[in-house]
Amino acid sequence: MHPVLKTLSILLLAGAGARVVQAAPPADAPLPARQAEIDAIVREISPQRIQAYVEKLAGFGTRHTMSETESDTRGIGAARRWIKAELERCGAGRLDVQFQSHVHPVAPRIPRPTEIVNVVATLPGTQAASKDRYYVVSGHYDSRVTDVMNATADAPGADDDASGTAAVIEMACVMARHTFDASLVFMTVAAEEQGLYGSGDYAAKAKAAGVNIAGMLNNDIIGSAHDEHGKLDNAEVRLFAEGVPPVKETTPALRTLLQTGGENDSITRQLARHVKETGERYVPGFKVNIVYRRDRYLRGGDHSPFLDAGYAAVRFTEPHEDFDHQHQDLRTEHGKRIGDLPEYVDPDYVAQVARVNAASLASLALAPTAPRDVKVRTANLDNGTDLVWAPNTEPDLAGYRIVWRETTAPQWQGAQFVGNVTAYRLDLSKDNLLFGVQAVDKDGNVSPATYPVPAR
Known part of the structure; x- marks a missing residue:
């Protein structure tokens, strides 16, 4: 398996089927892979x-x-x-x-x-x-x-x-x-x-x-x-x-x-x-x-x-x-x-x-284009964050990466690769943090983040 894909798979397995429960973003969030080219x-x-x-x-x-x-x-x-x-x-x-x-x-x-x-x-x-x-x-x-x-x-x-x-x-x-x-x-x-x-x-x-x-x-x-x-x-x-x-x-x-x-x-x-x-x-x-x-x-x-x-x-x-x-x-x-x-x-x-x-x-x-139509579901009052987005069309797409930071932080502080899905839930509060969704290709190239708007 390509080493970048292996890394992404490990990250996905760590996040799939389980919710992110940390109260604060991790300091060691994985960075995009470095490209030889x-x-x-x-x-x-x-x-x-x-x-x-x-x-x-x-x-x-x-x-x-x-x-x-x-x-x-x-x-x-x-x-x-x-x-x-x-x-x-x-x-x-x-x-x-x-x-x-x-x-x-x-x-x-x-x-x-x-x-x-x-x-x-x-x-x-x-x-x-x-x-x-x-x-x-x-x-x-x-x-x-x-x-x-x-x-x-x-x-x-x-x-x-x-x-x-x-x-x-x-x-x-x-x-x-x-x-x-x-x-x-x-x-x-x-x-x-x-x-x-x-x-x-x-x-x-x-x-x-x-x-x-x-x-x-x-x-x-x-x-x-x-x-x-x-x-x-x-x-x-x-x-x-x-x-x-x-x-x-x-x-x-x-x-x-x-x-x-x-x-x-x-x-x-x-x-x-x-x-x-x-x-x-x-x-x-x-x-x-x-x-x-x-x-x-x-x-x-x-x-x-x-x-x-x-x-x-x-x-x-x-x-x-x-x-x-x-x-x-x-x-x-x-x-x-x-x-x-x-x-x-x-x-x-x-x-x-x-x-x-x-x-x-x-x-x-x-990298792929930044994800489109990124939204936060707001139908229910809770302390988590439900994100949805439209699928990318690139043939080499590996999946998506959710990033977040405190409202006073200039740069992203936390990140999680969530796989090739178009919806994901985090047990991190949309009240306290700012979120973005990035697209990731199979070589590990990562797009800029897209800011989510409320899903009405």
């Missing part, structure tokens, strides 16, 4: 290639959205053609690389109608039941200086956001050599600095077409391992994850989430938990700090349009931003160089963030 992907991420990508992007002088488009050596046109060519080269025969563009009308930061061009590389999934489920990872390749309308001054944009763009290119090139059940989209977008117009166009078109984007990871400003005082901090990254969306009108689904105390169990928070657990497992010693906000205080990024479209989306950002090396005219003040230059980017740190991304994407794309 994901380990290999993580090992293949190269800081040297990332550094070369950052230097190449900075070498285009400026990548301002309204900069030069005809030159082969300077401006955003040269940058996007190079990105497309590099993705085509490294993903030959595996990646479908396309320009996705639209002409944006005049806007506060767009003084004339301007073509906004994203570079989109898709790695199609290989499982019929999963290939129409997509996971998107992005970085923005445009840059700016102090004056956001200055399209001619040198704007190397090394940290913001050649670092994120380089990570996406590196992930695409590495992961194109592997196969996944679900589809992956590696995307570098333009016009982030002018108003999130590249990502906004992609998200709007995906929503209108009914594309099943099950998760989106945005990498923006992931290049610096030092704070503004020069202190090294290279063992952690921030992951911004929205809870309750700032909608004008509360939807029935959102109202149910609030009524049941699920403010921290939105699809985005579930994605963040999965990324943290997976990333820290495959990149030991590197911490993913989930920040319970859409983005930095009153700021935004390319995941925001995906959130607005109803998709789960998170943002990676270095732990401390140094604003002397971001959105700045190049200059020297009091002997200090100011500007977003490659010399201030640490490729080893970018590689660590890329490894967390890659491990998370691989885990998500290999």
Whole structure:
């Protein structure tokens, strides 16, 4: 018997026919199995290639959205053609690389109608039941200086956001050599600095077409391992994850989430938990700090349009931003160089963030989809919890895993594999704990959790 299946069978036998009677979640709840293929992907991420990508992007002088488009050596046109060519080269025969563009009308930061061009590389999934489920990872390749309308001054944009763009290119090139059940989209977008117009166009078109984007990871400003005082901090990254969306009108689904105390169990928070657990497992010693906000205080990024479209989306950002090396005219003040230059980017740190991304994407794309229609039966008053859900359709499904935590705990604390069933009862109180249901395949890949709603 496959060792993962043997482990799952042991867990099932321990739980089947008996109820979970512990008053508190166990500290040693079984984790999903570690996958050799994901380990290999993580090992293949190269800081040297990332550094070369950052230097190449900075070498285009400026990548301002309204900069030069005809030159082969300077401006955003040269940058996007190079990105497309590099993705085509490294993903030959595996990646479908396309320009996705639209002409944006005049806007506060767009003084004339301007073509906004994203570079989109898709790695199609290989499982019929999963290939129409997509996971998107992005970085923005445009840059700016102090004056956001200055399209001619040198704007190397090394940290913001050649670092994120380089990570996406590196992930695409590495992961194109592997196969996944679900589809992956590696995307570098333009016009982030002018108003999130590249990502906004992609998200709007995906929503209108009914594309099943099950998760989106945005990498923006992931290049610096030092704070503004020069202190090294290279063992952690921030992951911004929205809870309750700032909608004008509360939807029935959102109202149910609030009524049941699920403010921290939105699809985005579930994605963040999965990324943290997976990333820290495959990149030991590197911490993913989930920040319970859409983005930095009153700021935004390319995941925001995906959130607005109803998709789960998170943002990676270095732990401390140094604003002397971001959105700045190049200059020297009091002997200090100011500007977003490659010399201030640490490729080893970018590689660590890329490894967390890659491990998370691989885990998500290999795992089954998160269970649907998960509900808590509420017909009878009792101190247990009866969960039901719709069956998954993947042919390699092994069963389901129920997870739980205290209402004040950020991460799952307890877990039990319950087999290939669509209902299960736990002698743990729905009054005192929060629950989720995950799908598990025969290799031990585990989906994000789905928060249960009341069965009326």
